[in-house]
Amino acid sequence: MQKFTTVTGVAVPMRRSNVDTDQIIPAVFLKRVTKTGFEDALFYGWRQDPEFILNQEPYKNPKVLVVGADFGTGSSREHAVWALRDFGFDVVLSPRFGDIFRGNSGKQGLLAGQISEEDAETLWRVLEAEPGIELTVDLVAYTASVGDLTVSFEVDEYTRWRLLEGLDDIGLTLRDEARIAEFESHREPWRPRTLPARQVNL
Amino acid sequence: MTNAVNPDSPMPDIRPRTLAEKVWDKHLVAKGENGTPDLIYIDLHLVHEVTSPQAFDGLRLAGRPVRRPDLTIATEDHNTPTLAIDRPIADLTSRTQIETLRKNCAEFGIRLHSLGDIEQGIVHVVGPQLGLTQPGITVVCGDSHTSTHGAFGAMALGIGTSEVEHVMATQTLPLKPFKTMAITVDGTLRPGVTAKDIILAVIARIGTGGGQGYVLEYRGSAIRALSMEGRMTICNMSIEAGARAGMVAPDATTYAYLKGRAHAPDGADWDDAVAYWDTLATDEGATFDAEVILDADTLEPFVTWGTNPGQGVSLSDTVPNPAEIDDANERSAAERALEYMDLAAGTAMKDIRVDTVFLGSCTNSRVEDLRAAAEIIKGKSIADGVRMLVVPGSARVRIEAEAEGLDQIFLAFGAEWRFAGCSMCLGMNPDQLAPGERCASTSNRNFEGRQGKGGRTHLVSPLVAAATAIRGTLSSPWDLVQDGTLGHDAVPAVFVPASL
Ligand code: SF4
Numbered sequence: 191m192q193k194f195t196t197v198t199g200v201a202v203p204m205r206r207s208n209v210d211t212d213q214i215i216p217a218v219f220l221k222r223v224t225k226t227g228f229e230d231a232l233f234y235g236w237r238q239d240p241e242f243i244l245n246q247e248p249y250k251n252p253k254v255l256v257v258g259a260d261f262g263t264g265s266s267r268e269h270a271v272w273a274l275r276d277f278g279f280d281v282v283l284s285p286r287f288g289d290i291f292r293g294n295s296g297k298q299g300l301l302a303g304q305i306s307e308e309d310a311e312t313l314w315r316v317l318e319a320e321p322g323i324e325l326t327v328d329l330v331a332y333t334a335s336v337g338d339l340t341v342s343f344e345v346d347e348y349t350r351w352r353l354l355e356g357l358d359d360i361g362l363t364l365r366d367e368a369r370i371a372e373f374e375s376h377r378e379p380w381r382p383r384t385l386p387a388r389q390v391n392l
Numbered sequence: 393m394t395n396a397v398n399p400d401s402p403m404p405d406i407r408p409r410t411l412a413e414k415v416w417d418k419h420l421v422a423k424g425e426n427g428t429p430d431l432i433y434i435d436l437h438l439v440h441e442v443t444s445p446q447a448f449d450g451l452r453l454a455g456r457p458v459r460r461p462d463l464t465i466a467t468e469d470h471n472t473p474t475l476a477i478d479r480p481i482a483d484l485t486s487r488t489q490i491e492t493l494r495k496n497c498a499e500f501g502i503r504l505h506s507l508g509d510i511e512q513g514i515v516h517v518v519g520p521q522l523g524l525t526q527p528g529i530t531v532v533c534g535d536s537h538t539s540t541h542g543a544f545g546a547m548a549l550g551i552g553t554s555e556v557e558h559v560m561a562t563q564t565l566p567l568k569p570f571k572t573m574a575i576t577v578d579g580t581l582r583p584g585v586t587a588k589d590i591i592l593a594v595i596a597r598i599g600t601g602g603g604q605g606y607v608l609e610y611r612g613s614a615i616r617a618l619s620m621e622g623r624m625t626i627c628n629m630s631i632e633a634g635a636r637a638g639m640v641a642p643d644a645t646t647y648a649y650l651k652g653r654a655h656a657p658d659g660a661d662w663d664d665a666v667a668y669w670d671t672l673a674t675d676e677g678a679t680f681d682a683e684v685i686l687d688a689d690t691l692e693p694f695v696t697w698g699t700n701p702g703q704g705v706s707l708s709d710t711v712p713n714p715a716e717i718d719d720a721n722e723r724s725a726a727e728r729a730l731e732y733m734d735l736a737a738g739t740a741m742k743d744i745r746v747d748t749v750f751l752g753s754c755t756n757s758r759v760e761d762l763r764a765a766a767e768i769i770k771g772k773s774i775a776d777g778v779r780m781l782v783v784p785g786s787a788r789v790r791i792e793a794e795a796e797g798l799d800q801i802f803l804a805f806g807a808e809w810r811f812a813g814c815s816m817c818l819g820m821n822p823d824q825l826a827p828g829e830r831c832a833s834t835s836n837r838n839f840e841g842r843q844g845k846g847g848r849t850h851l852v853s854p855l856v857a858a859a860t861a862i863r864g865t866l867s868s869p870w871d872l873v874q875d876g877t878l879g880h881d882a883v884p885a886v887f888v889p890a891s892l
Contacts, residue, residue: 191454221485223445223446223449223488223489223492224445224446224449225446225449225450225453226449226453268446268553268554297554358454359554359558359566360454360456360557360558360561360562363431363558363561363562363564363566364561364562366421366422366431366564367562369421369422369431370421370431370433370562370563370564373421373433374433374563377433378664378665378668379661380657380661380662380664380665381435381526381529382435382436382463382523382524382525382526382529382655382656383462383463383655384436384461384462384463384464384465384503384524384655385461385462385503387503387654388654388655389654
């Protein structure tokens with residue numbers, strides 16, 4: 191996972207709340223066998239409408255999503271985070287997130303920053319006034335800035351630390367690699383192994 | 393470390409521990425601090441086609457290898473057809489999942505048992521059959537019924553796709569300790585009553601959420617008397633009570649099952665292993681966070697009437713009346729279930745007519761299950777209008793059964809003899825119920841649409857499945873004796889209790 195300190199890019203003002211994971215990515219896409227390539231599935235239902243914000247020219251390559259409260263509620267599918275990442279998003283700012291979605295985000299390098307309802311409204315207004323304007327998110331300072339406006343966001347300490355260090359769950363465990371290797375050196379020789387394959391006909 | 397107690401030193405930690413705690417402690421790579429989870433080493437990782445593709449893809453994206461291919465094994469089961477297995481799989485999604493598994497295993501050096509291989513089959517049948525599932529190990533698989541392997545005294549956990557990737561990359565899992573629950577089943581099962589009836593009764597007792605956060609340990613004389621296959625049936629369904637895992641302490645029955653299997657220890661290793669396995673049983677005086685007691689002597693064949701595995705009654709009982717259920721949530725769940733199942737309260741369970749009988753799934757597809765059913769149906773013919781699918785749990789089980797002539801008994805009876813896989817347990821392959829069809833199934837889940845859209849499932853034991861296929865209505869072998877289909881002495885294992 192990439193270390194995350196600041197991100198600057200186009201921010202999308204999305205005036206919707208209660209966007210559940212079924213809206214973020216419908217169940218039919220869960221049959222796929224890859225972890226990437228879900229950009230076409232993101233907000234699939236809404237993207238059929240040419241008026242939908244992500245279909246507008248200034249928002250073709252966004253990095254930040256500013257959205258209403260209760261984003262990512264519902265089904266636990268990790269695909270919701272994959273789809274946002276694949277589309278190019280590094281940050282979602284919302285007044286409230288679904289718990290599992292927020293947990294999944296941290297694991298995949300997507301910053302889910304919590305902002306106040308008022309700041310969401312202010313950000314929407316600034317972003318709508320100048321479509322395609324870039325916004326800078328500073329994880330060290332807990333701030334999101336666009337033009338003269340700076341708002342602060344919240345993210346839990348543990349997730350922030352992992353994002354700053356660029357550690358996913360696996361990366362984190364692998365910091366204990368020496369202890370894993372040490373544990374393995376004591377494992378009894380008779381514990382089962384799948385290789386080499388043995389054949390016994392009973 | 394020494395166990396000798398020095399009277400001058402402070403008391404060492406000789407706190408009595410449960411089986412689950414012993415296995416946990418033994419696999420502790422790092423103890424969590426300040427609310428972070430423990431890091432637990434994983435001895436065996438079982439893989440199948442449905443929950444692994446994104447995990448492999450994640451590894452590829454991060455440029456990580458599988459840390460221990462020698463502790464990992466894969467098989468194809470959920471999507472595999474049970475007919476014409478030499479032909480390409482017709483369904484495109486299924487075929488893609490299987491082909492992806494094959495590519496991934498080749499790329500990452502994972503041993504794979506593909507369709508057509510003697511060790512191919514349901515992942516939870518394959519591990520034990522190869523002797524890979526052993527007492528005191530940690531086993532994981534991206535599949536909730538991994539709990540099956542707890543029958544050997546292993547800590548066996550079902551995990552999600554992210555965790556699958558985590559185990560592939562690190563051979564460990566960050567986990568918080570579980571609570572423990574003792575399920576004590578004392579007494580002697582009457583002939584015709586099986587492990588399946590025990591676990592269905594347990595789930596009906598504690599509910600589908602009753603085990604949440606717990607590792608269940610099954611103990612007591614009735615559990616000790618069970619074969620390994622029976623213990624697997626019980627541990628398999630621990631997950632239906634919401635538990636994280638189910639376990640049975642290893643004993644002579646466990647060792648006899650393992651001895652001589654392909655991947656069981658041998659020679660001096662065997663002795664070392666047994667010496668360790670003998671230490672695993674829960675210590676005298678160890679405490680459980682909860683305890684449930686069940687009497688085996690009075691247990692009857694048990695079946696479900698509803699749409700979750702906790703909605704069950706004795707076969708001699710009737711469909712319950714939701715109006716008599718106190719808890720409002722349970723009452724409305726029961727009402728919905730009866731509507732979906734098209735059943736009226738008060739109907740005798742034995743009057744319920746089925747269209748299909750499914751003998752299979754990781755709960756009941758091992759050779760003993762097939763034997764038990766074959767014993768009942770031998771020389772009989774299937775009820776009019778009923779179809780019966782017999783799906784062995786693995787290719788090896790199928791071959792073993794054929795060597796004993798069981799296939800001929802099933803075929804002569806009028807049942808279909810299929811190739812190994814999950815099949816109608818969840819209908820990811822063409823083996824599905826049609827809308828409205830009613831099925832007596834030896835599988836583990838009676839959820840709406842599980843066996844096919846609109847299908848209605850009654851969970852039953854293999855003996856009940858067999859008797860039901862003969863009579864066409866939900867029945868036990870006891871009914872066959874009573875109606876004269878089976879002589880009292882025809883099957884020594886079956887007699888009708890005086891109380892019925
Ligand atoms: S047989 Fe059924 S429960 Fe068992 S692994 Fe297959 S699908 Fe899951």
